[in-house]
Each structure stands twice: as structure tokens, then as C-alpha cells.
Amino acid sequence: MTDQTFAEMSQAEMPYTDAIRRYADLDYVRLDVPGHCGSALAQPELAELFGERVLQLDLPPLVDGIDQGTVPTPLQQSARLAADAWGARRTWLVTNGASKGNLVACLALRHLGEHIVVQRTMHSSVMDGMVLGGLIGHYVQPDIDSEIGAAHGLHPDALDAALDAHPEAVAAYLVTPSYFGAVADVPALARVAHDHGVVLVVDQAWAAHFGFHPDLPANALSQGADLVISSTHKLGGSLTQSAMLHLGEGPHAEVLEPLVNRAFRSMQSTSASSLLMMSLDVARHALAVHGRERIRRSLDAAAELRAGLAAEGRFADLSERFRRSPAVVDIDPLRIAIDTRAGGISGHAARQLLFHDHHIHTEMATDSAVVAVIGAGSAPDVPRVLAALHALPDQGAANSPLVGLPESGPTAMTLRQAYFAPAELVPACEAVGRISADSLAAYPPGIPNVLPGEILTDDVVNFLRTTANSPFGHVRGAADPSLDHIRVLTQR
Numbered sequence: 001m002t003d004q005t006f007a008e009m010s011q012a013e014m015p016y017t018d019a020i021r022r023y024a025d026l027d028y029v030r031l032d033v034p035g036h037c038g039s040a041l042a043q044p045e046l047a048e049l050f051g052e053r054v055l056q057l058d059l060p061p062l063v064d065g066i067d068q069g070t071v072p073t074p075l076q077q078s079a080r081l082a083a084d085a086w087g088a089r090r091t092w093l094v095t096n097g098a099s100k101g102n103l104v105a106c107l108a109l110r111h112l113g114e115h116i117v118v119q120r121t122m123h124s125s126v127m128d129g130m131v132l133g134g135l136i137g138h139y140v141q142p143d144i145d146s147e148i149g150a151a152h153g154l155h156p157d158a159l160d161a162a163l164d165a166h167p168e169a170v171a172a173y174l175v176t177p178s179y180f181g182a183v184a185d186v187p188a189l190a191r192v193a194h195d196h197g198v199v200l201v202v203d204q205a206w207a208a209h210f211g212f213h214p215d216l217p218a219n220a221l222s223q224g225a226d227l228v229i230s231s232t233h234k235l236g237g238s239l240t241q242s243a244m245l246h247l248g249e250g251p252h253a254e255v256l257e258p259l260v261n262r263a264f265r266s267m268q269s270t271s272a273s274s275l276l277m278m279s280l281d282v283a284r285h286a287l288a289v290h291g292r293e294r295i296r297r298s299l300d301a302a303a304e305l306r307a308g309l310a311a312e313g314r315f316a317d318l319s320e321r322f323r324r325s326p327a328v329v330d331i332d333p334l335r336i337a338i339d340t341r342a343g344g345i346s347g348h349a350a351r352q353l354l355f356h357d358h359h360i361h362t363e364m365a366t367d368s369a370v371v372a373v374i375g376a377g378s379a380p381d382v383p384r385v386l387a388a389l390h391a392l393p394d395q396g397a398a399n400s401p402l403v404g405l406p407e408s409g410p411t412a413m414t415l416r417q418a419y420f421a422p423a424e425l426v427p428a429c430e431a432v433g434r435i436s437a438d439s440l441a442a443y444p445p446g447i448p449n450v451l452p453g454e455i456l457t458d459d460v461v462n463f464l465r466t467t468a469n470s471p472f473g474h475v476r477g478a479a480d481p482s483l484d485h486i487r488v489l490t491q492r
Helices: 003-007 015-025 044-050 052-057 074-086 097-110 124-133 156-165 186-195 253-267 274-312 319-323 347-358 382-391 415-419 458-468
Strands: 090-094 115-119 136-140 171-175 199-203 227-230 243-247 335-339 369-373 423-427 440-442 447-450 485-489
Touching (some): 015 052, 015 074, 015 274, 044 052, 052 274, 074 090, 074 243, 074 274, 090 097, 090 253, 097 124, 097 171, 097 199, 097 227, 115 124, 115 156, 124 415, 124 447, 136 156, 156 171, 156 186, 171 186, 186 199, 243 253, 274 335, 274 382, 319 335, 347 369, 440 458, 447 458
Parallel strands (some): 115 136, 115 171, 171 199, 199 227
Antiparallel strands (some): 090 243, 227 243, 335 369, 423 485
């Protein structure tokens, strides 16, 4: 796309969405996929559920005037508008979540070298990407609040020390904001990475809304990140599973762009959903054109919720506690982490009762807290939420033993070696001291507590079994959902 072509466009436009609409309005006789052919005749149940218009808008790729034909196509135009909205050199629209963005990033990095420094509390999809790409990770721990069960970001000094210890590394891979909304010092981390001559990749899945209101933190692209993974559907308003991958205007941009594009083509479905792509186009438009006014109401709702917690005094907003961490420079105001143990009930029990008894669905829980997320532009019924919280029973959790985050066990081999090694399923009690074959992550948030190749400790096994048997508890990657049995490498 030429600069002149793009200069004639505005964020008020939705080129891809409008092209799909035009196609649907022309009443084509569709002799192609998808099999419903855009009509309720083939799938009346789908039409009844979603409306026939959804079927009409559900198109395959490679359609002239949409993603084929005269360049720039409407799809290319929408991707360019997204890049401009987030301040990227280039943006890829992703239809398999930020998880695919992490896979793409890892495959691209492997062209630069084999070793990376990576935040140990990475999302499990980063681990999957490292296995696929054959990357060797050198892990660095973020600051952790073990009592609350919250992992914050990396301190720049910790990253500097890790890169000093591993001069063979070609990239630093970190996560910010955290799943609890804690924001790391990205400008300082970018300076550290670039001083060492490495690429800075930021998994910013939870921050699609950053930068679209002056009371929100800045996004990582504006702070020096080279590659940013953004889960647009999380707080940006697009449909579930839609995301973006942004390339920054940094010192590594020219080298990274063709590598990322190649990796993206390898991982992208040849049947990418037009509905998900449209939702990214619409969400970008909404944030860029209406973000300031709509996010204001979300910020007001978050402030009302925090004020209500403070006024009652039973439960504590954890924002100020998190700010005391030396690795935290800001908090996402739209993520409210609530200490429920202080009010006598565990986070897991509180989340279950809120869901079943009050029909209030919170994002996640630990033994000590629940996390509420207010999507950018949304305005929940705060009085109802506060009434439900304060109606929760006191179950004596304030005086019960803490279930904190355990330290991970030592690494015995690389991810890829362990992933493809012979394995067996053994009783959990026999798994302690053995090498894990799987990535095991308490979910949400999906941070691996165990990686393939790490030795399973008694503390880790107990934590994961407790999680699996708690209300709403789930351990991603477990061969046995109850964790009565765990897959380990076969002993020779």
C-alpha cells in the first residue's frame, strides 16, 4: 500500500467489513464453501440461532474485491488501519487468538538464533511455540506475590542480569500487563534489550485497549517493543479468538518483518473466519474513533467498584498492594483484583458462589482473590456486583492456611527434548522427583506451573491437585483432569 493511498483513508472507515457487506448484498448464487452457502435453507438451525445475515457474511478467503484483486485490497487496508491505530509498522490480523500470535513470534525468532531469555510466567502458548521452533529458553522469574498467587512483571535489572548471563540469546520475551493488571516498565526493559542487541517481544494479550484513553497506560509499541502480541478480543471488544500481531518501528523491524510474515503464513488457517476478521475491523474502528468517550464510562464503573469495596471495608482492592512491587510501574484500572480472603472466603469459593447464586461471572480466581475485568466501553451494574460480593458468606478463610504459588522445579532438559521423549502416566505420588512430560498450567490464567523437562516437586504437585479439585479449577495440559495421575518421562 502506498503512503498516498493510506493517507486518503481514515479510522472512521471499515474497508474489510464494508467489502463483505457489499458482497452479501449482491445476492450471489454461492456454489462454494462454506457449505451453508449463505442461506438458511441448508442450515435453518444456524440461521435461527444467529440470524441469516451471519451466514451471508461468512465468506471463505480468496474472494475478488475483498482479499484478492486490486492492491491494496480491503483486507490489506484494514490491517494498515489497525497498524496506524496501535502505532505499528505492520499489523497482522489473527483468527486463532493471541496464542497463534505467540506461535508465529517464536517461529520467526528461530531464524535469528536458538536461544532466548523468557519470562518464566509466560503463557503456555509461548512454550508451545518454543517447542515448535526448537527454541531454548533461559528463564527469568518476575516479581511474585505468592500469598495472592499473582505473578507481576520483570524488573529491568533482572532482565539485564539474564541477558548478561546468556549472551547467546537473540530475544527477550516478556509478559505485561500481568493477568492481575500489573504493568511492567516497558521503556526500561526495551532499553536493556536493545543495549544487548536483542529483540524485545511483549506478550501484551491483556492490553489491546492501552493507549486509547489518557487514563490508561501506554501500549508497548509506543514504549520501544519490537514485536507485540495483542489479544484484541480480551478487552478490545472483538469476537472471541480474534487477535493482532504488531511489529514495532524499532532497530530490528526490517529483519523481523519478512520472518514474521513467513511464520504467519505457515500458521494461518487457509479458512480464516471472515466473521472474526470483521470483528477486528469493527473493534479497531470503535477504539480509534469512539474509544475515549466509551472507555470513560468503563473507567467510571471501575472507580465506582473500587470505591464501594473501600466503603464497605470487608474486601480489599489489591491495586495499591501491587504498586508496592519494584517491578510494577502502573496498574490497568479496568482489571480489579479483589482480596476475598480478607473477607473470610477463598477466591475459588467466591467465584463459584458469584457465578451460581448471583449470575456474576468474574474472570479468574486464586485461593486468595478474584479478578474482575471491565471491557473497554462496557459499563457493568456495579451496585449489583457490590451487593453480591458483600452477601458472600464468611467461611473463615482469613484464618485458613494459604495456598500460594509454588516455585517451579529445576530444569533437566530442553522443552523440545522432553516434549518428544517417551513418557508414561504414573500416580501423582510417584511423579514427585520425576521429569514432567507435559506443560501443566492452572487455568486461568494459563501460566505454566510446570514445563516439559522440569522436575516435579511435591509443592508443585500439591498445588496443581488442589487447583484441579477447587471450584472452577482446571489444569491445562493434564492427561488426567483430576491430576490423580501425571505424565512423566519414562525412566531408562
